Amino acid sequence: MSTDLVVRLNDWFLAHSRPLPWREPGTTPWGIFLSEVMSQQTPVARVAPLWQEWMDRWPTPADLAAAPAGDAVRHWGRLGYPRRALRLHAAAVAMVERHDGDVPSTSDELLALPGVGEYTAAAVAAFAFGERIPVIDTNIRRVEARAVTGVQFPRPSLSAAERALAAQLLPHEDHVLWNASSMEFGAVVCTAKAPACGECPVLDLCAWQQAGAPAYDGPARRGQAWAGTDRMVRGKLLAVLRERDGAVPHDDLRQVWDDEVQRERCLDSLVADGLVDLVGDDSFALPGHA
């Protein structure tokens, strides 16, 4: 039953996992940490090139901590959710100040770092340090919802039942491998939109298949609005600041969006978030780049 699920997906992983750069032998905990934060809500295929660039530029937490926070935001490029870059910098500073320049090795210590939540703390503890802890991401939730619970998708919010199930499934041997395989399997085969059930190694014991593959019947998952939102305007403003050195006159930023009220609100919120500094009386720059 669940033992078969674990064994088969572990075997599948050993034969079919993608060659991601941070899976190379010798990747440091810092490299693992970086890959996990960069991968939050971002497809790993887009992360790989930037991860390599960051590892070359800032090979240790101390290297990033020594740079201005604005450098992290600038080199975040178009990965999205740039507050992650700011928090990564703050996490590097915390590692230098509180952990002797190292990535802390337990999930509890990791959880205390900026930008690190339940998922990332577990993932780094498991993949960098071998801690036996259930890693619960969107892929694993979907795989377990289908294979074990028998539904097409998990509910929008993570439930206590899901945590209990993940804990129950976590084997005592090869637990790191299981965390990696169930996540990878969800990303590659048991996908959200078009699961490749035809090549599924656990089709015969999948509870969702056995139930006749019923359609999802829970509360609707909210779409993400985009056109005309503050998120979009913030993105446009920050893109200008990223591509230019030093301070940018307010006038140059006025050109990216016509609605003055919204534009100024977004500029203010970027400053409030620490993503942008007000320089002089009417210019803006990435933090530390006046």
Added chain:
DNA sequence: CATACGTGGGA
């Protein structure tokens, strides 16, 4: 618990 928060690729 719901909502805000970037970006780009695939169907």
Added chain:
DNA sequence: TTCCCAAGTAT
């Protein structure tokens, strides 16, 4: 073209 959504976190 429009919609979906991808290794989530903070509030």
